[in-house]
Amino acid sequence: MENELQKKYGLFMAIAMVIGIVIGSGVFFKAEKILVATGGNLPLGILAWIIGGIIMIICAYVFATMATRYEKVNGVVDYAEAAMGSKYAFYVGWFMTTIYYPAITSVLAWVSARYTCVLLGWDIVGAEAMALAGFYLIGSYALNALSPKLAGKFQVTTTIIKLIPLILMAVLGTIAGLSNGVLIKNFTSGVIADVTTANPMFTAVVATAFAYEGWIIATSINAELKDAKKNLPRALTFGTLFVALIYILYYTGLAGAVENSVIMQGGETGAKIAFATVFSSLGGSVLFVFVVISCLGTLNGLMIGCTRGFYSLAARGLGPQPNVYKNIDANTNMPSNSAILGLLFSGAWLLYFFGANLVPVPWFGPFSFDSSELPIVTLYAMYIPIFIMMMVKEKTLSSFKRFVMPVLAICACIFMVIAAFYAHGFVTVLYYLGLFAFIMFVGAFFSSTKRA
Secondary structure, rough: OOOOOOOEEHHHHHHHHHHHOOOHHHHOOOOOHHHOOOOHHHHHHHHHHHHHHHHHHHHHHHHHHOOOOOOOOHHHHHHHHHHOOOOHHHHHHHHHHHHHHHHHHHHHHHHHHHHHHEEEEEOOHHHHHHHHHHHHHEEEHHHHHHHHHHHHHHHHHHHHHHHHHHHHHHHHHHHHHHHHHHHHHHHHOOOOOOOOOOOOHOOOOOOOOHHHHHHHHHHHHHEEOOOOHHHHHHHHHHHHHHHHHHHHHHHHHHHOOOOHHHHHHHHHHHHHHHHHHHHHHHHHHHHHHHHHHHHHHHHHHOOOOOHHHHHHHHHOOOOOHHHOOOOOOOOOOHHHHHHHHHHHHHHHHHHHHHHHHHHHOOOOHHHHOOOOOOOHHHHHHHHHHHHHHHHHHOOOOOOOHHHHHHHHHHHHHHHHHHHHHHHHHHHHHHHHHHHHHHHHHHHHHHOOOOOO
């Protein structure tokens, strides 16, 4: 008899998935990029955080509506199948399994290693960083593959831990900035450095996309979530609202800790400088350990989705060797074969990220792109047909849920696509789309239902 995934997670786990995956590296990793993109213009940077948060909340609300109606093995793929049919659902699942999950997971492994290196005073692109990135990637896989329940507890624990530095900086950084005048100075100084992008706002909003991304991965556990049709929408709605609020407050607190120029010039050490300024050198180092744990918690949440990618295809009789990858381990209740292949793809994307973004001369020539942002924007583009068909098919929904929110979500997705072209350049995006098209072409050979 074939095993099935058990209902082992509750509402708190689902909320922890949303908050824990989204909050992590991005708010630290992209804060400096947003300041640089806007030339140190703090109000413009905060506006970018607000726009990015609104886009996330709108899209999450629409998917939360769909989550009350559909429940199978992988949320976003289920919704694509209900709206557009099995063929489109396969390509969404294939993209998420081969590009989105492993690409973002690999970046998180490096970001976790990056902040560990900052803490230890090591080079963030040297051998130490890459060795740590590989270790973190394999360690996260092992935790999920060997004990999914332990991985769930780790997710909840790190979610609580990662809120500590954010809340402390949001509160104490703001108070310190108001008392010493730094916050007011940062708000009123305007542009303090040359802006190198054609449209600073678009570049900044696309940067927030990485910081806000991950909430959709929480839908990957809906087959393992108790009362998923009620708990998943609650988790998506509450989680995304909470994340947007805490990000804006943290960014404001950061501006109260040190001048914008310090964050911009500090690069990867900018966040550590800010924490040390507010909490002293020792206190800043302790809180920065929490930052590293925060990144590892996000990596764990992404790996939860990554290990289930090929299983979500195989459960539909699709993808390579579906009878192999839909197998569930009787002892761990994990799709072990799917997890192994997910790790392999994550390792490949880590190698790509290093060769495309961290070496002096990119290995892949014009095909070198930022794999932390463009796959996310691609997913937003793939949402658009789902939202359109939702308006066509879901006739029992209220006008607000059927038309108003999906239209807003479509506008938000189109905005992200346009912003990506401005942020990364038309030529770079075209080369990325070429690689995307090739991977989708390979996927076409596995798009037919195969059953034993």
